[in-house]
Amino acid sequence: MxxxxxxxxxxxxxxxxxxxxxxxxxxxxxxxxxxxxxxxxxxxxxxxxxxxxxxxxxxxxxxxxxxxxxxxxxxxxxxxxxxxHIRSWRRQLAHGHRPVQETWKAEIDRTTVLHVWENAVIVGMLQTADYARSVFTHYAELHGSARDTEDAVRTRMRRQEWLYESGKKLRVLMWEAALHARICPPAVLAAQLDRLAGAIGLDTVELGIVPFGAPLSIPPANGFWVLDDRLTIVEDWHAELWLDDADTIATYMKAWDALRKSAVYGPEAHRLITRARAALQEP
The missing domain is CATH 1.10.260.40 (lambda repressor-like DNA-binding domains)
Structure with missing residues (x-):
């Protein structure tokens, strides 16, 4: 807190x-x-x-x-x-995940550039419906929230329409751990990795992956989003932090830039995704 x-x-x-x-x-x-x-x-x-x-x-x-x-x-x-500024999950999820996703969609719709860091999960803007369903189910169990999984999945999928609008840019960084996290069945994760690999070709997406063995100037801590230069959203177990002061936004952008220096892009990122997918076939 x-x-x-x-x-x-x-x-x-x-x-x-x-x-x-x-x-x-x-x-x-x-x-x-x-x-x-x-x-x-x-x-x-x-x-x-x-x-x-x-x-x-x-x-x-x-x-x-x-x-x-x-x-x-x-x-x-x-x-x-x-x-x-501090939006507790207990209160936000009192009526399920769909209202939270709608609030996010409203913020994303008025944003031009998104800078994202995720350390353990595929970023929501690039999730498949089945992967998102697994994520929502696990969080509903954690917080004991209302089960509106299908409504939440549909809202998240609609949010991804932003990726196909001219002039938009998703600049996402992920730790390699997110490619391997078994928060869903292997078949679902395999399809999710295929979707992630396909996103590399979109002109609105810039995908960087920080390999396990990459030297790091800062720890790969919890995920955050920077929406243009007006808002930073940080996720923690108990709450979301919505932070809009300039100094805080600048700090998170500094963290994003530090992580970017450890990331790989293009063919190298594609190889990491392919390696993670191949690992799903190993006994």
Whole structure:
């Protein structure tokens, strides 16, 4: 979790404490407010100390419980502000993967150049439907989210129409590990590798692969996307980070450029894909 996010949550917690202590009917203790709201005292403690992210409903209850209902709009604006940057998977996937894919599609549609780094999975813009289906299924199991796999797959496939628009450019880097990761049946992975090899010929795609044995100036850490020069999206196990400040975007582009220096392209990249496909036939 980012330092900025932690600081914003701590500041919100401090504001909640102020409201509790300035209750018009008299200063409330933590246990008193907990009883009033029907919560545990530990929840009061966690929210005030920035250890737990409140929901909008929590903030409404707090404002009403401290007899300062008018403060809700301020509290909700604070929450909306820092959650626009840290999008937890638990909340995003509450209604399944399709809404997340639609949000991504809207951002991709207004983007001209995509810079992508993936270290363990084939980039979504180049996935086959069967490969995408396996990915969505595994993540639904991990997060216990709604199963709308087929809707999510269709939305992801529609997103790939972007690749066939004039003037667009997908500049993707992948670690060789992504070619071998068995997150789907071998036959599905074989078809996916064929699709990846075919993408090398598209004029809108620039595909670089970082071989296992390549010297690295930085570790091949988690995946990220840079959309033009306006937004960086970073995926982690608990959340997506949507980062739009110039310094952060510049840092990720610096990381992308460092990884690019270790990548191979064209025939050399094709050989790595062919080698990975051949390995699927080995006993």
């Amino acid at each position: 980012s330092t900025d996010y932690q600081q914003a949550r701590a500041a919100l917690g401090a504001r909640l404490r102020e409201l509790r202590l300035s209750c018009p009917g008299g200063r409330l203790t933590g246990p008193q407010l907990a009883r009033r709201l029907g919560w545990t005292h530990s929840k009061i403690y966690k929210l005030e100390n920035g250890k737990q992210t409140p929901t909008a409903e929590d903030l409404r209850a707090w404002a009403d419980g401290t007899e300062q209902s008018a403060a809700y709009s301020e509290l909700e604006a604070r929450l909306r502000g820092f959650e626009s």
